[in-house]
Structures are given as structure tokens and as C-alpha cells.
Amino acid sequence: MTPTVQAHPEDAAQLAAFEARIAAGEYIEPKDWMPERYRRQLIRMMSQHAHSECVGMLPEGNWISRAPSLRRKMTLIAKVQDEAGHGHYIYCATETLGASRDELLDELHAGKAKYSSIFNYPTLNWADIGVIGWFVDGAAIVNQTVLAKASYGPYARSMIRICKEENFHKRQGYEICSVMSAGTDAQRAMLQDAVNRWWWPSLMMFGPPDAASSNSDELLRWKVKRYTNDELRQRFINLTVPQAQAINVQLPDAALAYDTTSGNWQSGPIDWDEFWAVVKGNGPLNRERVAARKAAHDNGAWVRAAAEAYAAKQAARATAAA
Ligand SMILES: [Fe+2]
Numbered sequence: 001m002t003p004t005v006q007a008h009p010e011d012a013a014q015l016a017a018f019e020a021r022i023a024a025g026e027y028i029e030p031k032d033w034m035p036e037r038y039r040r041q042l043i044r045m046m047s048q049h050a051h052s053e054c055v056g057m058l059p060e061g062n063w064i065s066r067a068p069s070l071r072r073k074m075t076l077i078a079k080v081q082d083e084a085g086h087g088h089y090i091y092c093a094t095e096t097l098g099a100s101r102d103e104l105l106d107e108l109h110a111g112k113a114k115y116s117s118i119f120n121y122p123t124l125n126w127a128d129i130g131v132i133g134w135f136v137d138g139a140a141i142v143n144q145t146v147l148a149k150a151s152y153g154p155y156a157r158s159m160i161r162i163c164k165e166e167n168f169h170k171r172q173g174y175e176i177c178s179v180m181s182a183g184t185d186a187q188r189a190m191l192q193d194a195v196n197r198w199w200w201p202s203l204m205m206f207g208p209p210d211a212a213s214s215n216s217d218e219l220l221r222w223k224v225k226r227y228t229n230d231e232l233r234q235r236f237i238n239l240t241v242p243q244a245q246a247i248n249v250q251l252p253d254a255a256l257a258y259d260t261t262s263g264n265w266q267s268g269p270i271d272w273d274e275f276w277a278v279v280k281g282n283g284p285l286n287r288e289r290v291a292a293r294k295a296a297h298d299n300g301a302w303v304r305a306a307a308e309a310y311a312a313k314q315a316a317r318a319t320a321a322a
């Protein structure tokens, strides 16, 4: 609870009413009373999510001009466009909490904002595009399907369409992988190499282990999150192992074993030092990603200026006609 909430006695009743609404499964809407801490946590989480959608375009956009066929090129363009749309929906939803898009983008461009650390890894060959769709969009589906039931209405609703599109992304990625797995020895080797590089960073997408996740308790209590990081990570592993088996791909974890008691695929230890290094800005491509987003924003300045000039002209015409 923030000091602001504690300082006003009337807020205790508002907080109790707010928590009762959440407990009853109601959605919280932009004009409803909410604790400042809830608003801040949502802005933090949603802006990180929106930034991730936008930065996530970069590793894949890199392969649009090198896609191996027209069909692959069209599919990849559609996917990258979808990610821009996801960023747009979530920035809009974040604006309903009083955070301006300019302010959020300034933080991203200054290198202060966080986004999913997976996008700081390079895409080295075509199989990476397949594996990103399969693993990264697959992990996004696991996370976002649950967020579609988050307690904040605009965030939850933005997830509904996003999840439908993520399913398309995952399928196109897995299809690329299944075609390569049935291909030449060189294609199979390329696929296995991509799987080896993306598996562990994909598991890290669910965030730090529960014991080290400082925000989790509060987010669970306010039903922004419905499951812990480790629970979602386990769900993703359980879904992905049979998919890897179906296309004869080895997941790079010698300790991976099925536990008959829990029904879970148990994995070996995750290298959290690597995770924290990437989160703190020292991943393979952190600086390049932020610089590329900033350049894209700067290069788009004339489009924003033109849109504003057009809107002003339309408004002036409407006033003159009235
Ligand atoms: Fe997305």
C-alpha cells in the first residue's frame, strides 16, 4: 500500500470496496477508484508489455528481405505488422491509466524502460524465425491467455484479439520448424542450432523464479496475475516438450524428465545470472535494439507532423463551416 492510501482515512473504505470487487471477479475500469499502487503496477507491467511487442518486431523484421519464398515473406510481414498492432493496443490501454505514450516512449528511447529480455538475442539464421514463432509466441500465448482474465478491463480486453493473432504466429513458426525438420541434414542442423539457442531464453521470458519475484504477491492478490512465473513456465514446458518430440527436435536440457507424480516435465536449472545480465542491459543486442527503436521513432517524425497538420486543417475547416 502506498503512503498516499494510508494518509487518507476515507481511502481505507475505498480500498476495501476495491478489493471486494476484485474478489467478486469484477473488472476495474479506467474511471473507477483504484489504489495508486495498483495503477502504478499496471503502468509498469503494461508499458513493458507494449515495449516488448514493438522491440519484438526487430529480430524478425531483420529477416523479411531474406525469407526463403514469397509465401514466407508475406506471412512474416503479416506477423511483424500484428506485433506493431499489439504494441498499439497496449499503449492505448496504458494511456487509460493516465500515462502518456510520449512519456512511455521517451523512457524506452532513453534506455530506462524494460521490455522482454528475449528480444536482445540475435536472429542468426532462417530457422530462428520458425523457433521464435514456436517458442516466443508460444510463451506469449501462455502468459497472455491468463492476462485476458486480468482485473483491469482495458488490459484484459486488449488480450483477446492479441491471443488470436499469437496463435497464428505460433502456428506459422511451428510449421517452419516442422518443414525444416523434414528437410535436408543442413536444414535439420540449422533448426537444432536455433532450438539450442532459444530454449533457455524462452524459459526466462516468464520472469524470475517465484522466490525472487518481488512484484508477484501483490499482482496475484489484485488478480492482475492469476498464476506465478514458475507455474506459467511449467505450463509452457509441458506444452512444448511433446511438440519437440513430434518433429524430432532435441530440447537442450539433459535433465529434462517426466515426473509421473506431478504430471510435469521437470527441467534442469536455469542460468539466472544470464537473465539478470540481459535485464540489466548487458545482453547481446540491448544497445542496438534501443538505438533501432529510437531511429525508427525519429524517422517517423514527419508522419506525426503531417498527421497533426492534417488534423488541424480538418478542425479549422469544420470550425469555418459551422
Ligand atoms: Fe504480440
Ligand SMILES: [Fe+2]
Pocket: 083, 137, 140, 165, 166, 169
Ligand atoms: Fe506474436
